[in-house]
Structures are given as C-alpha cells and as structure tokens.
Amino acid sequence: MARYIGPKSKIARKFKEPIYGPDKYLEKKNYPPGQHGVNKKRGNGKVSEYSLQLQEKQKAKYTYGILERQFRGLFHKASAKKGITGEILLQMIEFRLDNLVYRLGIAPTRAAARQLVSHKHIQVNGKVMNIPSAILKVGDVVGVRERSKSLEVITDSLSHHNSSQFPWLEWDESMMAGKIMLVPERDAIPENINEQMIVDLYSK
Numbered sequence: 001m002a003r004y005i006g007p008k009s010k011i012a013r014k015f016k017e018p019i020y021g022p023d024k025y026l027e028k029k030n031y032p033p034g035q036h037g038v039n040k041k042r043g044n045g046k047v048s049e050y051s052l053q054l055q056e057k058q059k060a061k062y063t064y065g066i067l068e069r070q071f072r073g074l075f076h077k078a079s080a081k082k083g084i085t086g087e088i089l090l091q092m093i094e095f096r097l098d099n100l101v102y103r104l105g106i107a108p109t110r111a112a113a114r115q116l117v118s119h120k121h122i123q124v125n126g127k128v129m130n131i132p133s134a135i136l137k138v139g140d141v142v143g144v145r146e147r148s149k150s151l152e153v154i155t156d157s158l159s160h161h162n163s164s165q166f167p168w169l170e171w172d173e174s175m176m177a178g179k180i181m182l183v184p185e186r187d188a189i190p191e192n193i194n195e196q197m198i199v200d201l202y203s204k
Contacts (some may be wrong), residue, residue: 105161
C-alpha cells in the first residue's frame with residue numbers, strides 16, 4: 001500500500017476529525033463521505049468493536065503518515081518494551097524524524113516535514129539525515145541545514161509556531177535547531193487517538 005496522497009478532506013470526514021488541521025469542509029459536512037454518508041450520520045446500524053479498533057488504527061496511520069508495515073513494526077517493538085504498550089507506541093511515533101520536524105515548527109505539516117527530510121534539508125546531531133522514519137532518542141538535536149535556513153517554507157512555518165508548545169522539546173531560534181529533552185508523557189501528546197484500541201486490535 002502506498003502512502004495516501006488523495007483528498008485530505010475526505011479522510012478528515014471519514015474520521016469526523018480534522019486530522020490534517022483545520023478543515024472547512026469538515027465543518028460544513030460533519031458526516032462520512034460517499035452517497036451513504038448522511039445515513040451514517042444518523043446512526044443507522046451498529047458498529048462492531050473490531051470495526052472501531054480498525055478505524056482507530058487507520059486514524060493513527062493517516063494522522064502520522066505511516067504505512068501499515070511500518071506501523072506494525074513499531075507496535076511489535078513497543079510491545080517488547082516494559083511499560084504501557086499503547087503509550088510506548090505513541091512515544092516511538094513521536095520520536096520519528098518527520099514528526100519531530102513538524103513538532104518543532106520547521107514544517108507546517110508532517111507531509112511537508114517528510115519532504116524536507118527526503119530532500120536533505122534537515123540534519124540530526126550536525127549530520128544530514130534523509131530518512132523520515134528514523135527513530136531518534138532523548139538528547140538528539142534536530143536542525144535545519146545551513147544552506148536551507150532561508151527556505152520560505154521553513155521560515156514561514158517557524159514564524160507561525162509556538163516554540164513552547166511542547167515542553168519535551170527545546171528550540172534554539174538562533175541555531176534553528178531543537179533538542180529532545182525527555183520522553184513525553186501521554187498527556188503531552190495532543191493527538192486524539194485511543195491507543196488501547198490499537199493494542200487490542202493487534203493483540204487478537
């Protein structure tokens with residue numbers, strides 16, 4: 001399965017949440033897309049527990065832009081660690097390089113962050129890194145490559161970003177770089193995802 005590149009409003013309406021950011025179409029049509037969307041809004045028929053769990057996993061994948069194989073791999077790694085599997089899973093996803101570039105405000109969206117990383121505009125600990133799915137760790141520093149610091153997409157994104165929004169990240173404006181200070185607690189991750197439903201789905 002390739003990464004989804006279709007209409008983002010369609011996905012937002014499917015999950016009834018602005019998972020890609022503010023969406024004017026979601027506000028106007030707060031029911032699923034398709035010819036039967038209105039009927040679904042009225043609540044016709046029951047939704048199975050499995051269906052709800054699957055939908056939660058799909059929502060997480062679309063939100064973070066992760067493919068099924070990558071997502072399953074992250075789950076298996078999370079389940080092998082001590083602690084709450086669902087929370088560890090989200091923490092690992094938050095430590096993906098593309099997500100960190102987005103969280104630090106270097107890019108306006110995760111899709112834009114993946115592109116910046118792939119095009120070698122981002123460096124980790126002073127070295128260029130072009131793998132969006134790379135999992136970083138506490139103490140790593142994510143910054144903008146020197147020759148890329150004047151890119152409009154980066155400067156514009158940073159100008160609209162609140163650098164204190166995520167206390168587990170420390171931003172150095174003069175260096176255009178951010179450091180991972182600690183592993184975020186679940187309540188520090190703003191995504192509206194029920195990770196326990198995902199754990200239950202994969203545990204079947």
